[in-house]
Amino acid sequence: MADRETIGVIGTGYVGLVTAAGFAELGSDVWCVDIDADKIERLKAGEVPIHEPGLEEILKRNAHRLHFTTDLAPALEAARLLFVAVGTPPTHSGDADLSAVNAVVDAMPASNSHALVMKSTVPVGTGVTVKRKFAESGKGFSYVSCPEFLKEGSALKDFLNPDRVVIGDDGDWAGDAVAALYAPLNAPIQRTDIASAEMVKLASNAFLATKISFINEIANVCEETGADVVEVAKGMGYDERIGSAFLRPGIGFGGSCFPKDVSALKQLAGNSGYHFQLLNSVIEVNELQKRRVVGKLEKHLGTLIGKRIALLGLAFKPDTDDMREASSLVLAARLQAAGAEVSAFDPIAEEAARPLLSGVEMAESSMSAISGADAVVVVTEWSEFLDIDWVAAAATMNGVTVIDGRNHLDGGSVRAAGLTYEGVGRGGDPS
Numbered sequence: 410m411a412d413r414e415t416i417g418v419i420g421t422g423y424v425g426l427v428t429a430a431g432f433a434e435l436g437s438d439v440w441c442v443d444i445d446a447d448k449i450e451r452l453k454a455g456e457v458p459i460h461e462p463g464l465e466e467i468l469k470r471n472a473h474r475l476h477f478t479t480d481l482a483p484a485l486e487a488a489r490l491l492f493v494a495v496g497t498p499p500t501h502s503g504d505a506d507l508s509a510v511n512a513v514v515d516a517m518p519a520s521n522s523h524a525l526v527m528k529s530t531v532p533v534g535t536g537v538t539v540k541r542k543f544a545e546s547g548k549g550f551s552y553v554s555c556p557e558f559l560k561e562g563s564a565l566k567d568f569l570n571p572d573r574v575v576i577g578d579d580g581d582w583a584g585d586a587v588a589a590l591y592a593p594l595n596a597p598i599q600r601t602d603i604a605s606a607e608m609v610k611l612a613s614n615a616f617l618a619t620k621i622s623f624i625n626e627i628a629n630v631c632e633e634t635g636a637d638v639v640e641v642a643k644g645m646g647y648d649e650r651i652g653s654a655f656l657r658p659g660i661g662f663g664g665s666c667f668p669k670d671v672s673a674l675k676q677l678a679g680n681s682g683y684h685f686q687l688l689n690s691v692i693e694v695n696e697l698q699k700r701r702v703v704g705k706l707e708k709h710l711g712t713l714i715g716k717r718i719a720l721l722g723l724a725f726k727p728d729t730d731d732m733r734e735a736s737s738l739v740l741a742a743r744l745q746a747a748g749a750e751v752s753a754f755d756p757i758a759e760e761a762a763r764p765l766l767s768g769v770e771m772a773e774s775s776m777s778a779i780s781g782a783d784a785v786v787v788v789t790e791w792s793e794f795l796d797i798d799w800v801a802a803a804a805t806m807n808g809v810t811v812i813d814g815r816n817h818l819d820g821g822s823v824r825a826a827g828l829t830y831e832g833v834g835r836g837g838d839p840s
């Protein structure tokens with residue numbers, strides 16, 4: 410493979426590590442910098458601190474191209490493009506917390522030959538502010554906005570096969586250099602201005618979250634009217650203008666991106682004098698959706714005081730160990746507040762979940778979580794839950810209720826085991 414440009418990646422979380430692995434796979438040497446010394450030590454020792462399918466293999470295969478350090482200096486020496494992938498979590502107000510991004514900006518030395526390439530999701534206007542900071546402090550850095558669209562659980566696949574690459578720049582060398590790095594992926598590359606690139610990311614996530622809240626509301630109406638949302642979504646999805654993706658109802662979206670990016674866009678709009686009415690509803694519907702499960706359980710069980718509820722899946726989605734903003738957190742807290750005992754099982758996220766779920770009994774398997782339960786709730790659609798033997802499970806349960814928060818199970822086999830099955834939005838379904 411031809412020599413490829415050496416790059417730096419600042420922040421080795423979900424996005425940074427996948428970006429580093431992806432560019433190493435394409436032939437670049439990558440200097441990965443993180444302030445978390447423990448994480449860097451683990452990475453140096455060949456350990457992968459997050460669960461992401463295929464990541465361990467690709468990091469191992471490209472170990473000779475990957476360098477891990479807590480020190481910016483060697484990255485600055487080796488690379489002119491520094492990809493920034495530090496966290497931008499929400500503040501109490503819902504604005505994006507840019508303190509990690511600002512720490513990176515402040516740590517940059519004076520240089521006319523480097524560029525920061527922003528992969529972190531930031532409010533529109535961040536690039537302009539950073540550029541002004543660089544200019545005022547005589548640092549001469551270039552700046553490129555290159556938002557990341559990968560999805561946890563399929564992050565490497567998404568990085569290497571993106572629907573599009575968006576590059577916002579001011580027309581200097583750095584935008585072309587970033588475009589050249591992505592060229593082998595054969596994805597559409599949109600070259601645009603920095604503010605528009607920043608907005609593409611926020612608007613895309615806000616739109617996807619809107620689609621989820623919309624189908625969740627349709628599901629709720631289906632439950633009241635006897636329609637089946639699975640059939641409804643199928644029929645809607647045939648329409649090219651709508652598309653079938655993101656029309657699966659559930660118990661609300663979570664994760665590190667949708668909730669924070671929707672509120673960051675809402676706040677950004679508000680701060681610039683525009684009231685983004687629609688996003689208020691998207692957020693509210695999502696919160697209510699997480700709570701609907703409790704109502705369903707009360708419908709089946711009466712009071713939840715002293716009842717044992719088993720949660721299957723804790724991560725915010727399958728194939729990840731990420732617990733940030735997971736619906737399971739809200740649900741477990743609501744069930745405990747209603748007096749229920751909660752047991753739970755997640756195939757991968759147990760370690761990340763344990764400190765967040767005090768009082769929840771963590772089980773070693775789905776069967777042991779289910780054993781003695783008055784009701785079971787499917788919270789995350791892990792594929793291994795499809796293999797549960799419901800006849801065996803029913804024999805160990807104290808009750809008969811199975812609430813499928815993701816329409817993941819085959820309701821017929823659950824019912825055949827003598828259990829009561831209720832999905833989301835399956836109004837015509839017997840329960």
Ligand SMILES: NC(=O)c1ccc[n+]([C@@H]2O[C@H](COP(=O)([O-])OP(=O)(O)OC[C@H]3O[C@@H](n4cnc5c(N)ncnc54)[C@H](O)[C@@H]3O)[C@@H](O)[C@H]2O)c1
Binds near residue numbers: 422496509
């Ligand atoms: N996770 C996703 O699915 C996803 C997808 C697209 C975009 N994004 C965006 O990418 C950004 C990163 O998200 P993430 O999920 O990878 O975050 P993360 O929390 O997993 O990782 C952030 C990393 O940055 C490190 N860090 C913090 N401050 C630093 C500093 N000053 N110098 C060096 N390292 C520092 C942290 O130690 C951590 O390892 C966020 O803005 C997020 O919104 C995330």
